[in-house]
Amino acid sequence: MAGKDEANPISLLLSASMMFRFIGLDKASSLLEKAVEDTIRAGIMTYDLASQRSGVTPVKCSEFGEELKKRIGYAA
Secondary structure, eight states: OTTTTOOOOHHHHHHHHHHHHHTTOHHHHHHHHHHHHHHHHTTOOOHHHHTTSTTOOOOOHHHHHHHHHHHHHHHO
16 A cells, blocks of 8 residues: 555544644634545545445545645635
C-alpha cells in the first residue's frame, strides 16, 4: 500500500475533527465531518470502501483529498 496513493484517509480526518472539537473549534470540526460525509454520499471513495459497493469507481487518496477541499471551500 505504501507509495500507491490508495490509503483511506477517513480515520485520520475524523480524528482531526475530534481534536478540533476538543479544543473548541466546533465549526472546523463540523465542516470537516460534513465534507467527509458529502464526499462519500457522492460516491467518491477510496479502494477499500468502493470495493464494498457496486457501481462505484475508486479514487486515489489524493483525489479524495481534493474532493474534500472542494467541499470544505464551498461550505466555509
